[in-house]
Amino acid sequence: VNCKILKLFSLCSQFDEVFLTSRDQYLKLLENGDLLFQQVPMVEIDGMKLVQTRAILNYIAEKYNLHGKDLKDRAMIDMYSEGVMDLNEMIMMLIMSPDPKAKLEEIEKKAKERYLPVFEKALTGPVYLVGGKLSCADVYLLECTLMLEEKFAGILKDFGNLKSFQGRMLQIPAVNRFLLPGSKRKPPPDHKLLALAKEVFNMKF
Numbered sequence: 001v002n003c004k005i006l007k008l009f010s011l012c013s014q015f016d017e018v019f020l021t022s023r024d025q026y027l028k029l030l031e032n033g034d035l036l037f038q039q040v041p042m043v044e045i046d047g048m049k050l051v052q053t054r055a056i057l058n059y060i061a062e063k064y065n066l067h068g069k070d071l072k073d074r075a076m077i078d079m080y081s082e083g084v085m086d087l088n089e090m091i092m093m094l095i096m097s098p099d100p101k102a103k104l105e106e107i108e109k110k111a112k113e114r115y116l117p118v119f120e121k122a123l124t125g126p127v128y129l130v131g132g133k134l135s136c137a138d139v140y141l142l143e144c145t146l147m148l149e150e151k152f153a154g155i156l157k158d159f160g161n162l163k164s165f166q167g168r169m170l171q172i173p174a175v176n177r178f179l180l181p182g183s184k185r186k187p188p189p190d191h192k193l194l195a196l197a198k199e200v201f202n203m204k205f
C-alpha cells in the first residue's frame with residue numbers, strides 16, 4: 001500500500017519519507033494528534049496531514065491530473081485501480097498466511113484467470129488503460145506487474161499487451177528513476193518487517 005503512495009508521489013514531485021522504526025516515533029505522532037485514526041500512512045501535503053491510503057492516493061491523483069478527464073473515465077480508472085489493489089493486497093498479505101505455498105498458488109491462479117486477462121484486453125490497442133492518457137490506474141498496474149514477476153517469473157509470457165505496457169511505463173523517466181537501486185522503492189515485506197510492525201503498533205497476532 002505504502003509503495004503505491006511512494007510510486008505515485010515519485011511520479012509527481014519530490015518528497016521526503018519517514019519510515020517508522022520504533023514505537024516511540026509512532027507514539028509521538030499520536031501525542032501530536034497527527035493521525036486522524038491513529039494509523040499510518042500519513043502524508044503531509046499542502047498544509048494537511050492526510051491519512052487513509054485511498055484518500056491520499058486520490059488527492060495526489062486529482063492534484064496531478066491522473067484521475068481522468070470526466071466522471072466516466074474516473075469510474076473506469078477507479079474500477080481498474082480497485083481490481084489491481086485487490087490483487088496487490090493478496091501479495092502483500094502473503095507474509096501473514098499460515099500456508100504460504102497454497103496461498104501463492106491461489107494468487108497465481110487468480111492473477112492469470114481473473115485479473116491479468118482484464119488488463120490484457122483493455123490494452124489491446126490503447127497505450128494507457130483509460131482515456132488515452134496516463135492515469136493512477138496505469139501506475140498501480142505497473143507496480144502490480146512488477147510484484148507479480150517477483151513472485152512468479154515469466155507470468156506475463158501469455159500477456160503480450162501487458163508486457164509491452166510494462167516496457168512503455170518503464171521508459172517514463174520518473175518511473176525509471178523510482179525503480180533504480182537505492183531509490184525509495186521497498187522490497188516485498190518479510191518476517192523482519194512484520195516483527196518491526198508488531199513492535200511499532202503493539203500488535204498481538
Ligand SMILES: N[C@@H](CCC(=O)N[C@@H](CS)C(=O)NCC(=O)O)C(=O)O
Pocket residue numbers: 038039040041051052053054201
Ligand atoms: N484503512 C487504513 C488502514 C491503515 C492501517 O491499517 N495502518 C496500520 C499500519 S500499516 C496502522 O497504523 N496500525 C496501527 C493501529 O491500527 O493501531 C488505510 O488504508 O490507510
